[in-house]
Amino acid sequence: DAGVIQSPRHEVTEMGQEVTLRCKPISGHDYLFWYRQTMMRGLELLIYFNNNVPIDDSGMPEDRFSAKMPNASFSTLKIQPSEPRDSAVYFCASSQGQVAETQYFGPGTRLLVL
Amino acid sequence: GIQVEQSPPDLILQEGANSTLRCNFSDSVNNLQWFHQNPWGQLINLFYIPSGTKQNGRLSATTVATERYSLLYISSSQTTDSGVYFCAVELWGDDKIIFGKGTRLHILP
Numbered sequence: 001d002a003g004v005i006q007s008p009r010h011e012v013t014e015m016g017q018e019v020t021l022r023c024k025p026i027s028g029h030d031y032l033f034w035y036r037q038t039m040m041r042g043l044e045l046l047i048y049f050n051n052n053v054p055i056d057d058s059g060m061p062e063d064r065f066s067a068k069m070p071n072a073s074f075s076t077l078k079i080q081p082s083e084p085r086d087s088a089v090y091f092c093a094s095s096q097g098q099v100a101e102t103q104y105f106g107p108g109t110r111l112l113v114l
Numbered sequence: 115g116i117q118v119e120q121s122p123p124d125l126i127l128q129e130g131a132n133s134t135l136r137c138n139f140s141d142s143v144n145n146l147q148w149f150h151q152n153p154w155g156q157l158i159n160l161f162y163i164p165s166g167t168k169q170n171g172r173l174s175a176t177t178v179a180t181e182r183y184s185l186l187y188i189s190s191s192q193t194t195d196s197g198v199y200f201c202a203v204e205l206w207g208d209d210k211i212i213f214g215k216g217t218r219l220h221i222l223p
Contacts (some may be wrong), residue, residue: 030137033211043213056210091157103147105157 004106006092012112020078021109024073025094033103034067034077035091043091047076081114116141118203120214127191128222135186135217137201143205146177148186151216152197159201160186190219 003025013019025032031041032050047057052069064083067076079086089110093103117140127133137146148160161175163166168175172191177184187192188195197217205212 012192026175041165042201042215045211045213058210089155093157102162107151108155 004092004094004104006090006106006109008109009107010112012109012114013082015057015083017083017113018078019082019111019113021077021090021092021111023075023077023092025075025092026096026104027073029070029094029096029104031092031095031097031103032068032069032075033093033095034075035105036088037091037108038088046077050087058099079111082111084113087111087113115211116143116203117203118199118214119210120199120201120217122217123215124218124220129191129193131191131221133188133191133197133219135188135219136212137184137186137203138168139182139184139203141182142183142206143182143203144206145178146184146203148175148181148184149202150195150197152194157200166195184213189212189221193221193223195219196221 030051032048036046038041046059047067047083049069066073067077089108091108092106095103119138121136145164147162149157150160151157163175163177165177165179172189174187198218200213200216202211202213
């Protein structure tokens with residue numbers, strides 16, 4: 001298996017623009033997680049899905065953030081409008097069976113909002 | 115909310131040394147994981163260890179849930195062990211996953 005795939009790997013955008021991050025989980029995994037990592041706040045869980053259904057989005061910082069999982073092999077995290085403080089590395093991870101079962105992380109998307 | 119404290123925050127060791135990293139948590143947890151983030155940013159799961167002891171090569175981990183701590187042992191450290199080690203806990207009755215701030219390990223050749 002190719003592992004968790006994220007795209008793009010790097011994104012530079014201007015404040016106010018819409019940003020869409022993409023994730024393909026490992027085939028057969030029924031949990032998908034979106035994390036954000038910054039120097040100030042460390043690693044934070046934003047939202048996770050089980051069988052394509054959002055279970056806990058309490059970590060989503062604001063209404064500007066939204067996440068979807070239209071099918072078992074694809075998820076998006078959208079920021080609209082983006083702000084400089086959204087600059088971070090966004091990781092997607094997937095696991096099988098339980099929320100905190102062994103999670104496999106993608107390489108991350110490094111986002112810079114100017 | 116739950117506090118997840120990792121110690122030490124930074125550790126510099128010579129290649130070949132052994133090390134112990136600690137994760138304390140302030141509330142009952144359902145699960146605990148250890149991760150390694152290498153200097154290039156890649157996150158890798160090391161152990162899923164809600165309780166007991168596990169070993170994988172030079173690495174082992176022990177979680178004592180009743181005393182609210184977990185330890186990660188690295189023996190005969192290598193330069194490739196450098197990076198940041200995170201523990202993450204899942205709260206009982208709540209699916210939230212909370213990460214500690216990590217221990218930054220630097221192994222000198």
